[in-house]
Amino acid sequence: MERGRNLYTTDDTDQNLIKATELRLGLPGTDEQLDRPSRGCKRMMEATSEENDPTVETTSNEYRYQESPPSAKAQVVGWPPIRSYRKNNFQSRWSETKEAAAGAPGIYVKVSMDGAPYLRKIDINVYQSYEKLREALEDMFKCFSLGYSPGAGSGGRSNYAVAYEDKEGDWMLAGDVPWRMFISSCKRLRIMRGSEAKGLSSNS
């Protein structure tokens, strides 16, 4: 996946924006009125990619199966029925996590992005590293030109930085503490402009 490209063109992305803003707060699958995407981020990619940017990978092939009953394929607890014990054993080997890790209760936090008119809620327990989290956030907020390279830190060519609010209510830059410690203390996420993030980088 390319970094740093700008999908947000001023022409017909208003349509995309409207579609994108159909996503709302709350867990995917809890609202049955809309045809809700279960992997909201990926559905959004389908909406924004269209024919504007042929370099975008379409993920529509990941939605090979569409059932006629309108059941949203939200992450469902305990399905498929594999024991946590077995899941735990494979956790470290999966290259791409798709379900809540080890069936553990999800750690859902709100994600806001400066300039974006909506919030998302994601389960950070699903991602095993900062890099994967950044990838997912990038997917989610793609149309707002989130482009930056993973692991760039505050000194890199990032336009945006990911900050989180910890249990004490302090805002910290994501990436400074070990992953496990991060997910246990993170209360919400905020994707902020690089310029504002500089004030956080000296937090210890």
Next chain:
Amino acid sequence: MLENCGGDNGDDERWSLHPDEASQTKFRQVSSIVCMPPPDQVLENVLEIVLCFLTSHRDRNAASLVCKSWFRAEAQTRQEVFIGNCYAVSPARAIDRFRGVRSLVLKGKPRFADFNLVPLGWGARFSPWVAGMSPAYPWLERICLKRMTVSDADLVLLARSFTSFRDLSLLSCDGFTTAGLAAVAENCRRLRSLDLIENDVEDDEDEVVDWVSRFPPGKTCLESLVFDCVGFAVNFGALEALVARSPRLWRLRVNDYISVGRLCRLMSLAPQLTHLGTGSFSTFEGEGDFRAILESAFMASKSLVCLSGFRNLAIDYLPIIYPACANLISLNLSYAQITADMLGPVITRCHNLQTFWVLDSVRDEGLQMVAATCKNLRELRVFPLDPTEDSEGSVSDIGLQAISEGCKHLESILYFCQSMTNAAVVAMSNNCRDLLVFRLCIMGRHRPDHLTGEPMDEGFGAIVQNCKKLTRLAVSGLLTDNAFSHIGKYGKSVRTLSVAFAGNSDLGLRYVLEGCPKLQKLEIRDSPFGDAGLLSGIHHYYNMRFLWMSSCKITLKGCKEVARRLPHMVVEVIRDRPEDDSGSFMEKVYMYRSLVGPRNDAPPFVKLL
């Protein structure tokens, strides 16, 4: 059986005993009774001797109902007590009735707890049981627990209370740490088996105890040591020394901290092993190449019949097991991500295999190889490498069809796939008439037959109709009420039924509850069954071990109605998330008969009606 001390198909729970032991036990029982006096008690003595030969708890339950005299005789001679639901009876009552118990099998949480549907802290604590048994059963020898919460304190009390204690088996339990294991190792001087299977051992990294060192010095009675679920390194020197001084050891299953290098050493110390769990089956950093030594170890082991482990399989080590394959009765490769090409040379040598667990990474092609060679296969489990709904399907109807054609003696199958056809399931129902357990999990919810687009009703209908011995069934895919109509009509032996994302209406549930007289365990999730369906089972619930319904359409009114009409049913409504309070449907309902009324240890999120 491979990992099922507690009998996963719900059948008579057989202790995983070495064959010679069973007859020795009976002899001991008989001789102790024959030495007793009073002539007017001859009849009762004779009865007791005869009853000694009844081991199945179902048979014993039946015998105890004949009359008071038989009840007494049976109660006095029952050696193994099986309690399928720890809340169905209290420790006090069980202890009061059965005075001479040597062996206890106790099961706790509902099975859906394995899939995180039962919140932590729900219950099933072992503490009141061990506290009650400690003074009452000084001669207790065996305990087998499944889905119970066992604390270190419980294990300490156990180890100190029962001087003849021999066999401890913990399956899918939680709540204990290596400290508890240390207490057992240290104090149970006659310990014969310590089997830890799929437990959640909860230590903090820096508080791990070296429990292996705590086994007493000198020759041990150890016959079985299973610790593949203990997620911490063990003191290898101590383990080696332990194996060296345990001449009776026939089963050893190590965790993935044991590399091949270390495995070699253990194998050479215990050439008599019949059951081996191989740990990681890879080399660790800086260990060197153990291939040659390992090869000779496997070539030398004529006695190996059961292999498992392979937790981090180094592919080029797999050929080393070839010499052992011809003798294998049981092989568990379900933690090894292998392809059909890698499986081929292994499986084509396994002519005697009866139990096989594997990952779907071997694909239909791999299953075809199994079908071609393993003509005596009794149990097959195919697990998904990627257990999500939209993963790429690796095995399909093709694999299932092949298995059905090649393995006609199949008795138990667990098969995860992304899509299936009715034709393949029907084929299995026709080819594998001996099926006792049929569990098909089509991971995509509501998925129809991928060729015809029809619901999977026909397939499951054929299974219940043609497999007359079927006792356990798990259904999936797109299913209408018709499927349940078939199950109710033909599933006369079905004891355990698992339903998820299936059915159209209350009729579905009614068909099953009215049609299946042997039904004991019914677990349902995310299906549109409501109060009318629930109430249609009133006539039968006292015959059941439990009913679990989650994310269905049961209301509080329905639950209360059941509770009102069946005073001996305990009806639990579990509300572990704030969302659960808002709707009118009860999110999780768990009900079971009990001799002692609602339990007094329920956490705040459980409401007892």
